Amino acid sequence: xxxxxxxxxxxxxxxxxxxxxxxxxxxxxxxxxxxxxxxxxxxxxxxxxxxxxxxxxxxxxxxxxxxxxxxxxxxxxxxxxxxxxxxxxxxxxxxxxxxxxxxxxxxxxxxxxxxxxxxxxxxxxxxxxxxxxxxxxxxxxxxxxxxxxxxxxxxxxxxxxxxxxxxxxxxxxxxxxxxxxxxxxxxxxxxxxxxxxxxxxxxxxxxxxxxxxx
Ligand code: B1M
Numbered sequence: 001x002x003x004x005x006x007x008x009x010x011x012x013x014x015x016x017x018x019x020x021x022x023x024x025x026x027x028x029x030x031x032x033x034x035x036x037x038x039x040x041x042x043x044x045x046x047x048x049x050x051x052x053x054x055x056x057x058x059x060x061x062x063x064x065x066x067x068x069x070x071x072x073x074x075x076x077x078x079x080x081x082x083x084x085x086x087x088x089x090x091x092x093x094x095x096x097x098x099x100x101x102x103x104x105x106x107x108x109x110x111x112x113x114x115x116x117x118x119x120x121x122x123x124x125x126x127x128x129x130x131x132x133x134x135x136x137x138x139x140x141x142x143x144x145x146x147x148x149x150x151x152x153x154x155x156x157x158x159x160x161x162x163x164x165x166x167x168x169x170x171x172x173x174x175x176x177x178x179x180x181x182x183x184x185x186x187x188x189x190x191x192x193x194x195x196x197x198x199x200x201x202x203x204x205x206x207x208x209x210x211x212x213x214x
Contacts, residue, residue, distance in 0.1 A: 004033065008044050011076075015048035016055075018068025020075045027076045037083040041111070045076045049107065073107060081114050089120035093213045096138045097148035098126030100159040105152035108182060108202070112148065115202040116209060121146075132166045139176065146209055149195075151182040161193040168194070177212045181205060 002010060007026055014022040023045075030040045052069045055061040061069075095116055099109050106128050113123045124142050126134055139147060151157040160180050167173040173194070180190050181199040190198035196212065199205035 004030070004035075008047075011044040012048040012051055015045065015069050015072050015076075016052055016061075018065060018072050020068075020072040023072040023076045024079060027079045031079075031083070037080045041077070041080050041084070045073050045080075046111075049073055070107060074110070077107075077110065077114070084114050084118040087118045087120075089118065091122075092120040092210060093145035094122045094124070094142060095146040095148055095209065096124045096126060096135070096142055096144040097150065098130040098135065098138070099128040099150045099152075100156050100163070101129055101131045102159065103151050103153050103156035104128045105150070105182075108152065109148075109150040112150070112181065112199070112202045112205045115206050116148075119206045119210065121209065132163045135163050136166065136170070139172070144176065145213065146177045146179055148179045148181070148205070151180075152184065154184045157182065157184055157189065158193075160195065164194045177209070179205060179208060 007029060011023055011026045014026065027040055027044065030044060031037065049069065052061060052066060056066050097109055097113055097116075099106055109125070109128075113125050116123050124138060124144065126138055135147065135149075138144075147163075149160050149163060151160060164173065164178060167176070167178075178195045179197050179199050180193070180195045181201075185198055187198045197208045199208050
């Protein structure tokens with residue numbers, strides 16, 4: 001049988017090849033060997049998807065293949081989700097999160113949602129492709145402490161500013177902490193659009209959110 005390092009390598013390969021059942025099996029094996037769910041998530045799944053991203057960028061992988069990889073990753077995340085959520089962390093606050101209009105990438109957002117739940121936040125997930133109206137409606141309905149927005153495309157990240165500007169127009173911007181994230185963003189962008197903070201990854205999102213709650 002494979003040692004841990006070989007097994008993680010195998011997950012990267014299986015994710016790359018979109019082999020959902022194999023990814024699921026390996027996640028179970030790593031957990032069975034005592035790996036912490038977060039370690040399985042980052043070292044096996046997130047790292048595997050990073051490799052997929054490189055070959056997608058370089059035109060070696062195409063959308064159909066990347067979709068299979070994404071579905072395999074999601075299957076692995078489904079196994080980890082209850083383990084990451086059931087930490088018994090004290091209740092922290094409420095967050096509404098969604099991917100912005102025009103953008104259907106949801107893995108990173110889902111991961112942030114999972115980690116936030118594990119840290120004791122109540123999370124209302126609006127899914128993908130959210131126009132400003134959806135965010136406004138959710139803030140009205142759920143009265144969250146935090147609004148989280150995700151964008152993975154350089155063409156969709158400017159939409160975050162549309163949402164924030166609309167909040168300003170309606171006089172509600174200061175009622176919420178606005179956190180933004182996604183691979184093409186950075187600190188300067190977050191500042192320029194008037195967000196409260198940029199979150200590089202899910203762990204940073206949790207720490208940042210906690211910081212605003214205390
Ligand atoms: Co897309 N795609 N994709 N894609 N895709 C990228 C983003 C790209 C960088 C790939 C590349 O060329 N290297 C590129 C964008 C280039 C750019 O804009 N500069 C790209 C492109 C071009 C496209 C299409 C246009 C391709 C096409 O059709 N020709 C198309 C667009 C569709 C659309 O949205 N309208 C498209 C489609 C797809 C798939 C459907 C095939 C699939 C998405 C499946 C899904 O999500 N259900 C897909 C995937 C999987 C990727 C890559 C390979 C992986 C993204 C991912 O899931 N990463 C991606 C390459 C890359 O990012 N390097 C790519 C894993 C995830 C854990 O990381 O999402 O970064 P990430 O989330 C992190 C942090 O960013 C942060 O925390 C997360 C966890 O640590 N974070 C937040 C994210 N959101 C946050 C919100 C917060 C806080 C933190 O709120 C508080």
